[in-house]
Amino acid sequence: MRCPFCAAEGSQVKDSRASEDDTAIRRRRACGECGGRFTTFERVQLRELTVLKKSGRSVPFNREKLEKSLSLALRKRDVDEAKVARMVSSIIRQLEASGETEIPVDTIGAMALDALKDVDLIAYMRFASVYRDFNEAGDFRSLLDELEADGEK
Known part of the structure; x- marks a missing residue:
């Protein structure tokens, strides 16, 4: 693993453990050249996923982008990382x-x-307002009506 500080090849693993959600291995590493310490994560990837955008363009799937979108919707809500x-x-x-391997962006949003x-x-409502491209307050009212029809409060 290349050091992110000095770009030296090869770093030493100091500690390995499962991540909090048990879907990755968290490794603490130290650079032999500059002494910098950093963390890497190793995850299982069954296949390369590509996202098909509405414009027709394909881009590689980005886990961090999905995580950021969900975190933004959950901002200031009582839900842990x-x-x-x-x-x-x-x-x-x-x-x-x-x-x-090619997933439409609408599928990921849904x-x-x-x-x-x-x-x-x-x-959910915050995310829906962006995902469904709300333009007016009535869009929120329609979503609330859908939720009430589904038995949500």
Whole structure:
């Protein structure tokens, strides 16, 4: 592993352990050249996923972008980081299990909405307002009506 501080080749693993959600290995490393310490994560990847954007363009799937979107929707809500990491891991496992390598962005958004609906309805509404491109207050009212029809409060 190349050092992020001095770009020297090879670093020494000082400590390895499972991450909080048991979906990755967390490794503490030290650079033999500059002495810098840093952390890496090793995750299982069943296949390379590509996201098909609405514009027709394909981009590599980015776990951090999904995590950031969910965290933004959950901002100032009482949901811990480990729960967000588990939601992201669950969505990725579902995507990989589908057998498809090119996933439409709408599919990922719908899966994120489903995950948020089970965790926090305010975050669900925040995410839906961006994902469904709300333009007016009536859009929120329609979403609330949908939630009430589904038995959500």
